[in-house]
Amino acid sequence: MLEVINLKASIGEVKILNGINLNINKGELHAVMGPNGSGKSTLCHVLMGNTEYKAEGTAMLNEVNLLDKQQFERSKAGLFQSFQYPQGLPGVSLYEFVKTSNKDLSDEFINSIADKFNVRKFLERDVNVDLSGGEKKRAELFQLALKKPKLALLDEIDSGLDIDAIKTVASLINENRDDETAYLLVTHYSRILKYLKVDKVHIVVKGTVVKSGEEELIEEVDSGGYTQYQDA
Ligand SMILES: Nc1ncnc2c1ncn2[C@@H]1O[C@H](COP(=O)(O)OP(=O)(O)OP(=O)(O)O)[C@@H](O)[C@H]1O
Numbered sequence: 001m002l003e004v005i006n007l008k009a010s011i012g013e014v015k016i017l018n019g020i021n022l023n024i025n026k027g028e029l030h031a032v033m034g035p036n037g038s039g040k041s042t043l044c045h046v047l048m049g050n051t052e053y054k055a056e057g058t059a060m061l062n063e064v065n066l067l068d069k070q071q072f073e074r075s076k077a078g079l080f081q082s083f084q085y086p087q088g089l090p091g092v093s094l095y096e097f098v099k100t101s102n103k104d105l106s107d108e109f110i111n112s113i114a115d116k117f118n119v120r121k122f123l124e125r126d127v128n129v130d131l132s133g134g135e136k137k138r139a140e141l142f143q144l145a146l147k148k149p150k151l152a153l154l155d156e157i158d159s160g161l162d163i164d165a166i167k168t169v170a171s172l173i174n175e176n177r178d179d180e181t182a183y184l185l186v187t188h189y190s191r192i193l194k195y196l197k198v199d200k201v202h203i204v205v206k207g208t209v210v211k212s213g214e215e216e217l218i219e220e221v222d223s224g225g226y227t228q229y230q231d232a
């Protein structure tokens with residue numbers, strides 16, 4: 001479903017991704033782990049089409065070559081990104097935002113999903129303005145649930161969350177999982193992964209996937225850290 005082949009990305013002269021290969025099947029959840037600055041967020045930004053980066057290689061989402069498309073086309077093709085640092089949008093309420101991006105959804109449906117994610121009280125407030133870290137992450141997952149993408153890129157959905165909020169976010173992801181949506185979930189820590197059914201784990205170091213495996217890699221990272229992969 002997602003097939004990434006030899007994906008490279010740079011900003012100016014600085015090479016950040018040096019040939020990423022990755023395959024995600026329909027409905028799977030893949031964890032991407034790696035040290036600070038290894039290129040995990042860049043991978044998400046490049047797949048979503050952030051124009052700051054010069055990208056080359058292949059990234060097919062079903063039949064669509066994402067790299068040829070503009071951001072809105074990637075979104076239409078079924079891609080969704082939740083950000084490591086969700087930006088505030090002063091002047092745009094969360095309700096207006098989700099209604100504009102999901103025109104055919106009824107208010108009744110939007111409200112019912114908002115209740116599920118406990119964000120109903122934020123609908124009339126500006127997107128991500130003055131929300132706490134955990135509240136922003138719930139608002140991101142609420143948008144995901146409305147959109148029902150084919151692939152969701154979740155960049156550190158667990159960062160800045162207390163231990164109960166991590167459990168809440170994990171159970172919201174679990175409740176929302178079905179065969180239609182696959183996840184690429186970037187995280188540093190195994191904590192959130194303990195609550196999720198993870199199909200594959202990829203370790204990214206210096207802009208490449210140095211190791212891929214299954215759940216046993218989570219334990220390996222936990223016990224040995226990322227230095228064990230630095231010379232890979
Ligand atoms: N816009 C930019 N301009 C210059 N350098 C950038 C830019 N974006 C990313 N980089 C550099 O690319 C490298 C990878 O950054 P990226 O944010 O993808 O790392 P990451 O793996 O997500 O790290 P973290 O775990 O800390 O979030 C870093 O060295 C970063 O400084």
Ligand SMILES: [Mg+2]
Nearest residue numbers: 040041042084
């Ligand atoms: Mg990052």
